Amino acid sequence: MKTCKVLLLGFGVAGKAFARILMQTREKILAGKGIDVLVVGITTKSRGCLYRPEGIDLAEAIRQLEQSGRFDPDQPGYCRIDSLAAAQEWEYDVLMELTPMNIRTGQPAADHIRAALRRGRHAASANKGPLAWHYKELRDLAKENGCCFFFETTVMAGTPTFNMVESCLQYCRIDRVEGILNATTNFILKEMAKGVPIGDIMQRGREQGFLEADPSMDTEGWDAAAKLTVLMNVLMDAGLTPDKVDRTGIGGITEADIAAAKARGNVIKLMCRGEKDADGRITATVRPEEIPAGDVFAGEDLAGVYSLYTDLMGKLTILQYGLEPAQTGYGVFADLCRVLDRMAR
Amino acid sequence: MKTCKVLLLGFGVAGKAFARILMQTREKILAGKGIDVLVVGITTKSRGCLYRPEGIDLAEAIRQLEQSGRFDPDQPGYCRIDSLAAAQEWEYDVLMELTPMNIRTGQPAADHIRAALRRGRHAASANKGPLAWHYKELRDLAKENGCCFFFETTVMAGTPTFNMVESCLQYCRIDRVEGILNATTNFILKEMAKGVPIGDIMQRGREQGFLEADPSMDTEGWDAAAKLTVLMNVLMDAGLTPDKVDRTGIGGITEADIAAAKARGNVIKLMCRGEKDADGRITATVRPEEIPAGDVFAGEDLAGVYSLYTDLMGKLTILQYGLEPAQTGYGVFADLCRVLDRMAR
Numbered sequence: 001m002k003t004c005k006v007l008l009l010g011f012g013v014a015g016k017a018f019a020r021i022l023m024q025t026r027e028k029i030l031a032g033k034g035i036d037v038l039v040v041g042i043t044t045k046s047r048g049c050l051y052r053p054e055g056i057d058l059a060e061a062i063r064q065l066e067q068s069g070r071f072d073p074d075q076p077g078y079c080r081i082d083s084l085a086a087a088q089e090w091e092y093d094v095l096m097e098l099t100p101m102n103i104r105t106g107q108p109a110a111d112h113i114r115a116a117l118r119r120g121r122h123a124a125s126a127n128k129g130p131l132a133w134h135y136k137e138l139r140d141l142a143k144e145n146g147c148c149f150f151f152e153t154t155v156m157a158g159t160p161t162f163n164m165v166e167s168c169l170q171y172c173r174i175d176r177v178e179g180i181l182n183a184t185t186n187f188i189l190k191e192m193a194k195g196v197p198i199g200d201i202m203q204r205g206r207e208q209g210f211l212e213a214d215p216s217m218d219t220e221g222w223d224a225a226a227k228l229t230v231l232m233n234v235l236m237d238a239g240l241t242p243d244k245v246d247r248t249g250i251g252g253i254t255e256a257d258i259a260a261a262k263a264r265g266n267v268i269k270l271m272c273r274g275e276k277d278a279d280g281r282i283t284a285t286v287r288p289e290e291i292p293a294g295d296v297f298a299g300e301d302l303a304g305v306y307s308l309y310t311d312l313m314g315k316l317t318i319l320q321y322g323l324e325p326a327q328t329g330y331g332v333f334a335d336l337c338r339v340l341d342r343m344a345r
Numbered sequence: 346m347k348t349c350k351v352l353l354l355g356f357g358v359a360g361k362a363f364a365r366i367l368m369q370t371r372e373k374i375l376a377g378k379g380i381d382v383l384v385v386g387i388t389t390k391s392r393g394c395l396y397r398p399e400g401i402d403l404a405e406a407i408r409q410l411e412q413s414g415r416f417d418p419d420q421p422g423y424c425r426i427d428s429l430a431a432a433q434e435w436e437y438d439v440l441m442e443l444t445p446m447n448i449r450t451g452q453p454a455a456d457h458i459r460a461a462l463r464r465g466r467h468a469a470s471a472n473k474g475p476l477a478w479h480y481k482e483l484r485d486l487a488k489e490n491g492c493c494f495f496f497e498t499t500v501m502a503g504t505p506t507f508n509m510v511e512s513c514l515q516y517c518r519i520d521r522v523e524g525i526l527n528a529t530t531n532f533i534l535k536e537m538a539k540g541v542p543i544g545d546i547m548q549r550g551r552e553q554g555f556l557e558a559d560p561s562m563d564t565e566g567w568d569a570a571a572k573l574t575v576l577m578n579v580l581m582d583a584g585l586t587p588d589k590v591d592r593t594g595i596g597g598i599t600e601a602d603i604a605a606a607k608a609r610g611n612v613i614k615l616m617c618r619g620e621k622d623a624d625g626r627i628t629a630t631v632r633p634e635e636i637p638a639g640d641v642f643a644g645e646d647l648a649g650v651y652s653l654y655t656d657l658m659g660k661l662t663i664l665q666y667g668l669e670p671a672q673t674g675y676g677v678f679a680d681l682c683r684v685l686d687r688m689a690r
Contacts, residue, residue, distance in 0.1 A: 160514065293639060
C-alpha cells in the first residue's frame with residue numbers, strides 16, 4: 001500500500017468541496033488504486049493552519065470552520081504559517097493551490113506552485129491566475145522535474161476540459177474555441193432578461209455566495225478573459241495573457257438592449273472567442289453578443305458551455321449545468337485522480 | 346524504439362478513415378511516445394486480405410480499393426483468409442474489429458475479439474454488436490488476460506464518451522443517460538420537418554452513403570437500442586441486451602405528426618433514455634418524443650447528443666456535429682492511442 005500526502009493551500013468553497021468528495025471516495029481509491037490519500041496540511045490566511053503528517057480528520061476540520069469560523073488553536077498540529085512557507089517546508093506529495101485568484105499577477109499562487117514543482121512535488125491548481133499569467137513556465141518546470149501539473153477546474157469547474165483533451169483528443173489540432181465561460185454574468189443577463197432589477201440580482205447573487213463584494217472581475221469580463229487565456233494557452237499554445245484579450249464586459253448592457261435583442265429573437269451572452277489562424281496569428285475576444293434564442297449557447301439553464309473546433313474530430317460542444325461548489329471540488333479531485341494513476345504505475 | 350503491430354478486421358468506411366488518420370500522425374506518435382505503429386494485416390470479406398509483418402503501405406492499400414474495388418492479388422502478402430483465422434494465427438499487438446455489425450447476435454465480431462484477448466492481444470471495436478451482446482464477458486476476459494479492450498467509436502463516433510468517463514469522471518456514479526444516438530433517424534426526421542418527401546430523403550441518404558439498403562436497423566430503432574445498451578452496460582453495469590430495450594422506431598411518424606408537434610412548438614426526435622434507480626432497477630427506452638424547439642436536444646445541426654447524470658459532477662451534456670467518416674475513424678484511433686499509452690509505460 002502506498003500513501004499520497006496532500007497539502008491544501010486554501011480551504012474555502014473549493015477546498016471544502018474537494019474534502020467532502022475525498023471523504024466519500026477514500027476507501028474506494030484505496031481498494032481500486034492501492035493508494036491511501038491523506039490530507040496532511042491545510043493552510044488558510046486568517047483561520048489558522050493544520051499540519052498532521054498522519055492525516056487530518058477532514059470532517060472535523062470542516063466542522064470547526066463552520067461552527068467557529070476558524071480551526072481550533074488547541075488541537076495537535078495547529079499552527080500559523082504562510083502558504084509559501086508550507087509549500088517549501090512541509091512534507092507532501094501533491095500541492096493543491098486553492099487560494100483566491102489575483103487576476104492581475106497570478107501571485108502569490110504561482111510561487112506556491114513553483115515551490116512544489118522545484119521540490120519535485122506534483123501540483124494541481126483551482127486558481128486561474130497562475131495559469132493565465134505563467135502557464136508555459138509552470139508547464140516546463142513540471143516537465144523538467146518529472147511532476148504532474150493539472151488544473152481541470154479552472155475552466156467550467158469539474159466539467160471535463162483539459163484532462164479530456166489530453167486523454168481523448170490526442171493529436172487533434174485545435175484551431176478555434178468558443179464559449180460562455182463566466183457563470184456569474186450568464187446568471188445576471190438571464191435575470192435581467194426576466195425583468196429583475198439589477199440591484200436585486202446583485203443582492204441575490206451576494207446572498208447565494210457566487211457574487212463577490214466587488215463584482216467587477218465578472219462584470220468587466222476579467223474572469224472570462226482569464227479563462228479564455230487559459231484555454232488558448234493550454235490547447236493552442238497561444239502565449240496569451242488576460243490583458244491581451246480584446247475585452248468588453250456587460251456593464252454597458254441595459255434592459256433596453258436585452259428587450260431589443262429579444263424582439264430580434266436573440267439573447268445577449270458574454271461570449272468568449274479564440275482563434276489561431278493558419279499563420280499562427282492569435283485573436284481572442286470577450287464581449288456581449290446577440291445569440292439566436294434557439295442556439296445551444298442560448299440555453300437558460302446553462303452554467304457554461306464551450307465548443308472546440310479540431311482538425312481530426314470536427315466540432316465538439318460540452319455543456320455545464322448548475323453552479324454547485326461540488327463541481328469545483330470535483331475538478332480538483334479529478335486532478336488528484338490523475339496524479340494517483342501516475343503514482344500507481 | 347518499440348513497435349505496435351495492428352491488425353484491421355474490415356477495411357470499409359471506418360477502417361479507411363482510421364488508416365488516413367494514422368498516416369497523418371505516425372511520425373508524431375513515434376516522436377512523442379517512442380512507438381512505431383505498423384498495420385501488419387488487413388482482412389476484408391470479398392476484396393482480399395493483406396499480411397505484411399514489416400507493415401502495409403496504407404496509402405497504396407486505399408488506392409487499390411478505390412481504383413479497382415479490391416486489393417491487387419499480385420502483390421507480396423496478398424492472401425484470402427477468414428477474419429477469425431487471421432485473429433487466431435497472425436502476429437499482431439492490437440486487433441481492430443471493424444467488420445459490419447450483426448445486431449441480432451454480435452457475431453462473428455465477438456469471436457474475433459475473444460480470439461485476440463485469449464492470445465493476450467489488445468482489442469478495440471468499432472462494432473457495437475459484441476458490446477451490446479457480450480460486454481461483460483469480453484471486459485472480464487480482457488482483465489484476466491491483462492489486455493486493453495476499448496470501443497470509443499461505438500457510441501457517437503469519436504466524440505469522447507467511454508474514454509472520457511473512464512479518465513475524467515472517476516468515482517462518479519452515473520444514474521441516468523439521455524441521448525439522441527442514431528444520426529440517420531435524426532437526419533430523416535429533420536428532412537421530414539422541412540417537408541421533403543420520405544422517398545427523396547431515403548434516396549439521398551443512400552446516395553450519401555449513410556443509409557443502408559435496408560434502413561430498418563435505423564428506422565426501427567435497433568441501432569439506437571444497441572447504442573443505449575452499450576452506454577448502460579459500460580457506464581451503469583446494467584447487464585442489458587438490445588432486445589430488452591423498450592423500443593419504438595420512427596416508422597409510424599407521419600408528416601402530420603411532425604406538423605402537429607411543430608404547432609405545439611416542438612420537434613420529434615428518436616430519444617434514448619436509460620435509468621438505474623436506487624434499488625438497481627434498470628429502465629431503458631428508445632422512442633420518438635416531442636422535444637421543445639429551443640431545447641439543446643432539438644438542435645437542427647446535431648448529429649448526436651447525450652447527457653449523463655452523475656452524483657459527484659451533476660449533469661454533463663456533449664454534442665456531436667457532422668456525420669463525417671473521419672469521426673468514426675478518430676474514435677478507433679483514440680482507442681489505439683490509449684493502448685499505446687499503456688505500451689509506452
